[in-house]
Amino acid sequence: MSNKSSTGKVLSFSGHEYLRQRLILATLSGKIVKIIKIRSENDNPGLRDFEASFLRLLEKVTNGSTIDINYAGTTILYKPGVITGGKIYHDCGTSRAIGYFLEPLIVLAPFGKQPFDLTFNGITNDNVDTSMDSIRTVTLLQLRRFGIEEGLELKITKRGSAPLGGGEINFKCPIVRTLKPIQFTDEGRIKRIRGIACCTRVSPQNANRLVDSARSVLNRYIPDVYIYTDVYKGEESGKSPGFALSLVAESTTGALYSAEQAALPGETPEDIGSKTAKLLLNELSKGGCVDSLNQWLTLLLMVLGPEDVSKIRVGKLTAFTIQYLRDLRDFFAVTFKIKSDSTNNTLLMACVGVGYVNYSKKTN
Amino acid sequence: AKKMFFSNRRINIMQLIYSNEKTPEEIASGKFSDLLKVEAASNEKDNVEEEENDEEFFKIIKSQDKDSESMNTIDSTKTYLDISNLDKWDDEVMLESIRNRFITGSLEDDSSV
Numbered sequence: 001m002s003n004k005s006s007t008g009k010v011l012s013f014s015g016h017e018y019l020r021q022r023l024i025l026a027t028l029s030g031k032i033v034k035i036i037k038i039r040s041e042n043d044n045p046g047l048r049d050f051e052a053s054f055l056r057l058l059e060k061v062t063n064g065s066t067i068d069i070n071y072a073g074t075t076i077l078y079k080p081g082v083i084t085g086g087k088i089y090h091d092c093g094t095s096r097a098i099g100y101f102l103e104p105l106i107v108l109a110p111f112g113k114q115p116f117d118l119t120f121n122g123i124t125n126d127n128v129d130t131s132m133d134s135i136r137t138v139t140l141l142q143l144r145r146f147g148i149e150e151g152l153e154l155k156i157t158k159r160g161s162a163p164l165g166g167g168e169i170n171f172k173c174p175i176v177r178t179l180k181p182i183q184f185t186d187e188g189r190i191k192r193i194r195g196i197a198c199c200t201r202v203s204p205q206n207a208n209r210l211v212d213s214a215r216s217v218l219n220r221y222i223p224d225v226y227i228y229t230d231v232y233k234g235e236e237s238g239k240s241p242g243f244a245l246s247l248v249a250e251s252t253t254g255a256l257y258s259a260e261q262a263a264l265p266g267e268t269p270e271d272i273g274s275k276t277a278k279l280l281l282n283e284l285s286k287g288g289c290v291d292s293l294n295q296w297l298t299l300l301l302m303v304l305g306p307e308d309v310s311k312i313r314v315g316k317l318t319a320f321t322i323q324y325l326r327d328l329r330d331f332f333a334v335t336f337k338i339k340s341d342s343t344n345n346t347l348l349m350a351c352v353g354v355g356y357v358n359y360s361k362k363t364n
Numbered sequence: 365a366k367k368m369f370f371s372n373r374r375i376n377i378m379q380l381i382y383s384n385e386k387t388p389e390e391i392a393s394g395k396f397s398d399l400l401k402v403e404a405a406s407n408e409k410d411n412v413e414e415e416e417n418d419e420e421f422f423k424i425i426k427s428q429d430k431d432s433e434s435m436n437t438i439d440s441t442k443t444y445l446d447i448s449n450l451d452k453w454d455d456e457v458m459l460e461s462i463r464n465r466f467i468t469g470s471l472e473d474d475s476s477v
Binding site: 016017018019020099100103127128129130189190191217220221222252275278279281282284285287293296316317318319320321322323325326329335336337338340347 | 377378381382387388389391392393438439440441442443450453459461462463464465466467468469
């Protein structure tokens with residue numbers, strides 16, 4: 001499965017932060033990983049329920065993985081197996097949104113034995129994890145650039161707001177043999193803004209108010225702002241009332257920038273609308289060809305690409321991405337060449353891929 | 365001098381990320397446009413650490429338990445976005461400053477985009 005045989009060396013990390021990415025990178029690289037000191041100094045030590053749930057999910061999508069957890073749950077030893085895929089159902093619970101589980105799996109999906117067909121239950125929109133709308137309209141489109149196109153889809157069959165959830169999504173991803181390298185350094189200019197305002201178990205009028213307030217901020221720049229209202233009724237609207245807005249700006253060269261907010265108790269649609277619009281402006285001011293939410297994904301796919309140079313322009317790196325770069329170096333021994341472009345405060349990042357090949361997919 | 369400053373800076377970003385003990389949060393919050401300051405700050409930090417490393421047998425664990433589940437330690441891509449200083453986007457000058465990121469902006473001063 002993996003293009004590198006395991007060297008028998010165990011990679012060791014400590015802390016519960018960045019748990020998902022380390023497990024995913026271990027799965028892709030075939031390296032054994034040991035994570036220690038998971039909240040060992042906390043009053044309530046060990047893994048949380050959502051982390052345990054993620055480990056169970058990882059076991060479902062792979063074959064032959066072994067996960068050893070010590071009694072207190074503060075140490076994990078993970079020996080990755082092969083990525084299988086297929087039809088999988090998982091209840092994500094309500095402590096974290098579906099985004100927590102789906103986001104990392106997106107990178108495993110193209111390299112499975114069979115195409116992924118995942119059905120997840122849980123919270124679709126919240127303020128902690130990437131919402132399903134952003135994943136559908138931005139994250140999945142990043143894959144397209146690397147040659148993963150046909151059959152890639154995410155359907156939100158039911159929406160679920162925090163705290164009780166009750167949403168349901170279906171994710172399908174085709175498998176590929178290899179990825180394409182990318183050269184994406186022209187960020188272009190923003191030509192249109194799209195968005196989705198959704199609400200569950202509240203008056204549909206809230207969605208319209210979200211749209212109006214977001215438009216009032218964004219219309220000064222560009223007339224092409226269209227925000228869809230997505231109102232789910234009855235069974236399809238989950239168990240909790242709530243509303244959320246997700247915005248996407250697209251540039252002339254196809255660069256996508258996203259921003260999103262979900263309402264907390266007591267917030268008005270106007271608050272959320274203008275807050276999301278400002279977040280989008282913030283994102284745009286950073287520049288680059290990929291937004292902060294998807295930096296890690298693009299960089300990882302560049303590393304997994306063929307043995308050729310891939311290049312991308314990014315805005316300000318987030319803390320998450322910086323740690324990701326360090327982990328990528330640990331797992332794949334790839335370091336990026338990073339050059340800062342002083343004309344617009346962006347960074348040019350280049351790397352040579354490891355030439356990852358999915359041998360389960362026949363060449364055609 | 366300007367050239368030297370920038371050539372210096374290039375090395376620094378890679379150094380910051382790949383051969384530095386600092387946490388990603390510190391690097392991300394330190395502005396890239398002012399790396400000298402970041403470096404100075406890191407030196408300061410080293411000094412502080414040395415002072416703390418007095419020969420004590422028991423280490424006192426910093427009381428981080430209460431808010432250890434605060435936004436920074438949650439494993440999520442989204443919480444690393446800075447949503448605290450959105451008020452700056454109420455300012456007209458700030459709003460105009462990204463005008464050129466849109467196709468409606470003027471094409472002349474492309475360099476400022």
